[in-house]
Amino acid sequence: MEDMKEKIIFCRGGGCTAKLGAGALSSVLAKLPKKRDENLLVGFDSSDDAAVYRLNEDLAIVQTLDFFPPMVEDPYTFGKIAAANALSDIYAMGGTVKTALNIVCFPESYDLNILGEILRGGNEKVQEAGGVLAGGHSIMDTDIKYGLSVTGTIHPDKIYQNHGCQPGDVLILTKPLGIGIVTTANRVGEASGEAMQQAIASMTTLNRYAAEVLADYDVHACTDVTGFGLIVHLLEMLQDGHMARLAANQIPYIEEARHGAEEFLLTAGGQRNRNHAGDQVEFRIQDFAMEEILFDPQTSGGLLAAVRPEQATEILQRVQALGLPCGIIGRVEESTSDRTNHRTKVIVEQNL
Incomplete structure (x- = not known):
C-alpha cells in the first residue's frame, strides 16, 4: 500500500492545478455552435459553474462534472476532496444536490484497494451532501483521476449566476x-x-x-x-x-x-x-x-x-x-x- 501511495504523491498537476488555462478554454468554447433552447437557463456561453435546465415553472435541474488527479497521499482523503470539489458547483448556483455518478481513471496494475478507498471517500461526501451515488463510469489510464458528475435541483427564479454583481455589493x-x-x-x-x-x-x-x-x-x-x-x-x-x-x-x-x-x-x-x-x-x-x-x-x-x-x-x-x-x-x-x-x-x- 505504501508503494501505491508514493505513486499518488507524484501524480502530475494534482487537484485543480491540472485545469486548462482560462484563455485556452474560452477560445475553444467560443467556436462551438450553440443550439438555442429557451429552457436552457445557464449554458456554456457564460462562465457559470454549472448548467441549469428548466423543467417547469417551479423546477430546474443543475448539472455539473469535475475530476482531477490526486494532490494528497491518502486515497480516502483524495476521494473526499474530489467529491467535495465537484459538489461545490451545485452550491455555487444555489442548488440542492440530488444524485452523483463516479468518474474514474485508474491504472490496471494498481491495487484495487486504493480505488476502493477513493470511492469510499467520495461516497461519504455525496451522502453528507444529502445526495445519492447512483453509478458511474471507469476506464484504464496511466494515472489516477477521480471526480463526479452531479445533478441537483433549483427554482428557476432563484439561480445564483456569477455575473449579477451590483455597484456597492x-x-x-x-x-x-x-x-x-x-x-x-x-x-x-x-x-x-x-x-x-x-x-x-x-x-x-x-x-x-x-x-x-x-x-x-x-x-x-x-x-x-x-x-x-x-x-x-x-x-x-x-x-x-x-x-x-x-x-x-x-x-x-x-x-x-x-x-x-x-x-x-x-x-x-x-x-x-x-x-x-x-x-x-x-x-x-x-x-x-x-x-x-x-x-x-x-x-x-x-x-x-x-x-x-x-x-x-x-x-x-x-x-x-x-x-x-x-x-x-x-x-x-x-x-x-x-x-x-x-x-x-x-x-x-x-x-x-
Whole structure:
C-alpha cells in the first residue's frame, strides 16, 4: 500500500492545478455552435459553474462534472476532496444536490484497494451532501483521476449566476486561499503537517453549509473559487462597467502559503492565471506573496459571493461560525473613467 501511495504523491498537476488555462478554454468554447433552447437557463456561453435546465415553472435541474488527479497521499482523503470539489458547483448556483455518478481513471496494475478507498471517500461526501451515488463510469489510464458528475435541483427564479454583481455589493469569501501553494510545497517536502491539515480541512468541507447561510440573504452573484484562482473567478463576476476593489489585509489564507510563495513554490496553474488576467489587475501593494495567493489555483475552494452591504456583517458572522477562515474581502464599484489603464478591472490595496 505504501508503494501505491508514493505513486499518488507524484501524480502530475494534482487537484485543480491540472485545469486548462482560462484563455485556452474560452477560445475553444467560443467556436462551438450553440443550439438555442429557451429552457436552457445557464449554458456554456457564460462562465457559470454549472448548467441549469428548466423543467417547469417551479423546477430546474443543475448539472455539473469535475475530476482531477490526486494532490494528497491518502486515497480516502483524495476521494473526499474530489467529491467535495465537484459538489461545490451545485452550491455555487444555489442548488440542492440530488444524485452523483463516479468518474474514474485508474491504472490496471494498481491495487484495487486504493480505488476502493477513493470511492469510499467520495461516497461519504455525496451522502453528507444529502445526495445519492447512483453509478458511474471507469476506464484504464496511466494515472489516477477521480471526480463526479452531479445533478441537483433549483427554482428557476432563484439561480445564483456569477455575473449579477451590483455597484456597492460587498464580496465575501467563505474559505481561505493558498491551497495550491501548500499542496505544491507538500509534494516536495516543504509543507508542515499543520499547513497540510489546514488545507485538507478546507478542501474536504462542503460548501453546502456556507450556501445554506447565503440562502437567507440577497445574493446578487456567486461562484466557487477553484482552478482559475480568486482573481480570474472574480473577473468572471464583473460585468462591463463594473470593477472590484480588494483589501489585501482582509484576504483569508493559510499562513504557510505566504512562505511557500516567497520561496517560489508555485504552480503552473497560478502562472497561467497571472498570464491570462494580470493586465486587468492593479496591485497597489508591494507584496509578491499576496499576488501569488490571489492567482493561486484552489481545489475545493470557498464560495465568493456579492451581497448587499447592510447584510454582509451578519452573513460573515454566520459563516465564521462554520469554523474556517473567511472574510469580507472587498467591494464592487462602477468603473471610473479616470483610470490610466482602461483594462483594469480589479484594484488590490492594503485596506479599504
